[in-house]
Amino acid sequence: MRTTFKNELIKKTGVIFVFVLTLLSAVSLFAQPYIGWIQRYNGPGNGDDKAVALAIDNSGNVYITGSSIGDTTGLDYCTIKYLPNGDTGWVRRYNNPAYKGDYTVALRLDKSGNVYVTGTSIGQGIMGGYGSTDIVTINISRTATQPG
CATH class of the missing domain: 2.40.10 (Thrombin, subunit H)
Incomplete structure (x- = not known):
């Protein structure tokens, strides 16, 4: 079980690392956050x-x-x-x-x-x-x- 946890941690850490590198390569440290678009969906019943x-x-x-x-x-x-x-x-x-x-x-x-x-x-x-x-x-x- 410990080995599985360790492997999962390595996999998840790798994904986070790639994400951070991608983020840092796309924006400068002083850039304001940019939201490309936001969409809301309200179904025909106007419910949840x-x-x-x-x-x-x-x-x-x-x-x-x-x-x-x-x-x-x-x-x-x-x-x-x-x-x-x-x-x-x-x-x-x-x-x-x-x-x-x-x-x-x-x-x-x-x-x-x-x-x-x-x-x-x-x-x-x-x-x-x-x-x-x-x-x-x-x-x-x-x-x-x-x-x-």
Whole structure:
């Protein structure tokens, strides 16, 4: 166990070291912090919207996934692509047929630029109640464009 901890510490220290070098090479010690862009997403239900995963592709596009309250659909998957300049490329939402809770837990990009989102979805139960929880994985093609 001690060896594993030591290896993890070395890996994490290496990542931090690279980050610091990159940061120092990009700015001077007296430069003011620069924020390239900030985006906020308010889903159609004007409720809680929570991000759980983020990925950046080789072109600088930013992909964020999480759960978001729909207008009439309850909690849904919500995945957003932001372009390098901060503009919204597209928004994709998933709602299961039972209109119950949908929760994303992970997002990955493949080498071709396709987006994969996975999580859980609560199905319809007996007499309209909550059913079993299922795994739902969605593929969003790299050629996806707005609208969703």
